[in-house]
Amino acid sequence: MLFYWFLKYVAIGPVVKLAFRPQVEGVDNVPRSGAAVLASNHLSAADWIFMPLSLRRRVTFLAKNEYFTGSGVKGFLQRAFFTGAGQVPIDRTSASAAEDAIQTGLRILRQGKLLGIYPEGTRSPDGRLFRGKTGVARMTLETGVPVVPVAMVYGERRLPLVGWNLPKVRVRFGVPLDFSRYEGLAGDRFVERSVTDEIMYEIMTLSEQEYVDVYGARVKKSMDATGASASEVVSRLQPPVDEAADRAPESLAG
Template identity: 60%
Template sequence: MFYWLLKFVLLGPLLRMIFRPRAEGTENVPLEGPAILASNHLSYADWLFMPLVIPRRVTFVAKAEYFETPGIKGRLQRLFFSGSGQVPIDRSGATAAAGALKTQLRLLRAGEVCGIYPEGTRSHDGRLYRGRTGVARLALESGVPVIPVAVVGTDRIAPPGKKFGTFTRPLVRFGTPLDFSRYEGMSEDRYILRSITDEIMYEIMRLSDQEYVDMYATQAKELAKEQAKEQARAKADAGEVDAERKAS
């Protein structure tokens, strides 16, 4: 109930009035029954705008810690995350990934729509990165179609690493549902999982017009950090040499 209050009564109208989000392909999202929405991930604002343009509740899994903070702050945090369509990861699994899969399977079997970001983390530079195979495993174990989604413009509204961005009209594109029933019973085959994931990422790339990088986003972020450190060291060394030259 609070989800609908937050989406349609409180937060939704405000976001619609300010940003006027656009949508394409909403007819590809079923009005009832389970579905997996696999989206690119440009900004922390993605999970606000993608569900806003369709009438269905979209559920994402989140860290259990978000729901376990004590005190008034914790209660408000739980209320917000629960109300915005997020549920805690089932931590009875061996890993966080296993817990997330277990939670999402439960939701899909209950007929809900699950949102997932195959890249696993936000893109730091606007490019689309290699997908994690969890989305493929989820599709095969649930038997539910995957709808590729591209969110465009949210990285300008809420850029990674910055508090404020610029006002723009975000666009959410929903692609044609992808059916992987031909691979039923093959959820343990890593080559099949990779093939399915790559097919999903190709459709997201086509919808978003992003440049694709065949590297995990986490690896790319670490590489960018190392390059930034090297550039800073080189700049500092150059400054020291210049200071020595002037002193002599």
């Protein structure tokens, strides 16, 4: 816990704020206490740095297990960093990966914490917003906590004198979404899909991204296999309907 605040206010936070000067909108939409899900688009590996820096409260993310299993000095330092930075490991390779991730998220929310989630399940392969997975809906329906849509928006900023280009970063927090009208319907895949789509619509509105009704992970897999561009792959894929793909775990990396 102390290491998290050390990273945020001493080691990393001041440097990041000085260099990138991230702009924050709607921070008052995040509850000052109690559990909530922060559901964000995922454009960069730095998303999980900029978003928590915008808040006074600690944000816990689900991260892939590989960050916590390295060996030697490098593995130890990496494990210490991600643990101290508020990441919780999930094993995305096991047969029960999706359910394990959901149960971990539920435990975090029942502890009254803020849970950061990337519903797309992976970083966007081309800057567009891809179909969300329904784990986020399952968690909010089982706990009754609000979902705060979050948009990471990146542009370019040229530094005067030195002429360097650095990302222009904006973090937008939307109005909390209340799904209490669906109380008792966790596990209904049609309700969970409806809730997820509503969350993704709000993220799309905040981020002003183009929405693609295909899973980003499927696009990446096809890109790796064929060498095609994301646009070429998307044009060939149809929106998935299988429940197994729908419930694959949301996480930090991809």
